[in-house]
Amino acid sequence: MCVVDACFVIDWSRWRRRDLLWEVFSTGFVPEPVLREVSTPAPLRVLREWMAAGRLTVYPSSRELEDEAVSLVLEMRRDPRVPRIDPPEALCVVVARRIGAAVLSENRGILRAFQLAGERLAPAVVWNSLRLLAYLYSRGLAAASSFADLLEEYTSDARRAFSQREVAAVAREFGVG
């Protein structure tokens, strides 16, 4: 299962092979406040398609969930090593902690919080599109002549590029360099 953040969905929905997401995850949730951040036609159309196919559904919000998300933001701010985490990403983590899912987000704060203090977010894990693309390529789920070519295709469609340092690190980690 995955919990998708707005910044992930907005970029990923532009990729021509976006449905490969469902080769990795059986089902996905988008928290209600995150859904409100998606308001332009193209990503809304993709969300509608995924919802109609029974892949994605909305995770209802509540005062309790949102309070827990704000507590997580404040907790992470006390750790000077963790960059700022915004409330929507924190909400995704709170939901993912409850249901044991992966958070998909491009927010650097939440990615680094996971790398630094994953035990505080467990059982949630946090991935961005770069890691997901590396996973898809390493498992043979996203065919391409090279990982670099796959990234070029994604960048061209999503209009979102990656740090070359991070690409090198992730490629080493997944053995796709």
Add this chain to the structure above:
Amino acid sequence: MEEWRAVDEELRELRRRSADWGYIESLPPRVREAVELYIETGDIWLAAKLAGMTVSEFNEVRIRAGILW
């Protein structure tokens, strides 16, 4: 931590260099400040809120401003 600082600086510099500053200067003040915040931090949610937009609306501005990182 040092590696992360290097990544942040790499991305900040790429955002600055790729940005279409003529387009950014033409934006209304609130949106212009938001784009500049995005260039400095890469934080799209915060920038969208400063612009008074949703994240997906602000993302369209980001793309029109030529910022890929």
